[in-house]
Amino acid sequence: MPDAPTTLVTYAVSDAVATITLDSPHNRNALSRQLVTELFEHLETAAGDDAVRVVLIQSSGKVFCSGADLSEASTTGMEEGTRRIIALQRLIATMPKVVVTKNLGAVRAGGIGIVAAADVAVSAEEATFALTEVKLGLAAAIISLSVFHRMSPRAASLTALGGEVFTGTEAAAYGLVTKAVPAAELDAEVERLCASFATGANQGIRETKHILNAALVARIDAGAEEMATLSTRLFGSDEAREAMTAFLSRKK
Template identity: 75%
Template sequence: MPDAPTELVHYTVGGPVGDAVATLTLDSPHNRNALSRRLVTELFEGLERAAADPAVRVVLIGAEGRVFCSGADLSEASTGGMEEGTRRIIDLQRLIVTLDKPVVTRVSGAVRAGGIGIVAASDIAIAAEDATFALTEVKLGLAAAIISLTVHHRMTPRAAALTTLGGEVFTGAQAASYGLVTSAVPGESLDEEVARVCASLATGAAQGLRESKRVLNRDLVARIDAHGTEMAELSARLFASDEAREAMTAFLSRTK
């Protein structure tokens, strides 16, 4: 019999972050934790599993390796298009935003493009000061369209313009000053700070957490629902363009 496929998102409950915390860990080293169809599906499943467990009060998203998430899976995008993929990534952001339990992201290493949408959709994001971020879409003839729904909701307008139009790398400390993440701490203190925040959140009553999150995210949910279809169509159209296909092919050839 063939070996069972290795899961790309690990689901655990408890551990150093506390018994009331479900941790979803991205672990897809072959594509630097890119948002492939399978990884997105497994992340959906993990979030829904946590939502259905009454013992879980907090959901933590983290990653194995030196890259938190490299964004869209360009190998899939360059061969099969992104019509379904763009919609699924919007739906993933919406699920994080509307989940009845607070979602925390732990960010170390690099996070790029679509991966920043996960960070922005989360209720609380804690980054290492030396983590690196970049909205690289502009370099490939694309636009940060589907993740703009959450990213531009979090960032100040000036910071959004600088990072979206420039596509340059910025640090976790800068991400905190831009409003993208909640806080940035020295790398050696990251796990301690994440555990502290998760423990604090877990003291909330289930109803209090649910209703408070709905109040906090009401405008963001409305933004996603109002503009999601438009942004998905724009993103899919750009991915299918000759300019973007040439840029993606060149990028993939450099990274092999």
């Protein structure tokens, strides 16, 4: 596997929209310590910038995010990582900006937590999602705090217990994403939405988002410790380590 580039997440601001781009193709934008740290820093920068009203999270390639970095998880454990990903979801839900996600292609496992925590999620109809944790002896524990808040209970059971791929169109029907559009229309639709949100006043956005996300934030705060402990235990189990090692060996 080639070395990771110096920077894995880029940041740019234009017309009140801060665009944060996941750019770690060597591991399919997996949630490595470096990527999560850089994403955190850019989100905090946007949160503190009065000129920014909207934050768009996207990827440089078709893969939005492949979930946890299994190479790191299988060798160094996930105790710190689980808490950081919970904190990432909470930051997205509480920051005083409209957070929009755009995904053209694949979103897996932990990456779905970013989509679920966002205020508005727009997906290509042809994009694919999967809560693959169950296949590896894991559970969608830390991302359940946002993902299962968005999805209907029946959809959550279907996707989390099955671990199978579902489309952007299905993700919209399940409540996970706001809307799904044809891939050719994705950029234009997201640009339109971001421009519309950018017309809001800072105070109006902040207070409206606080009202909208009160239940989500309460859910994150109530379940954070339990889910972090569970996820850390599962990642450290013999069953999961064997499954992750086998998965990584198949990818080589």
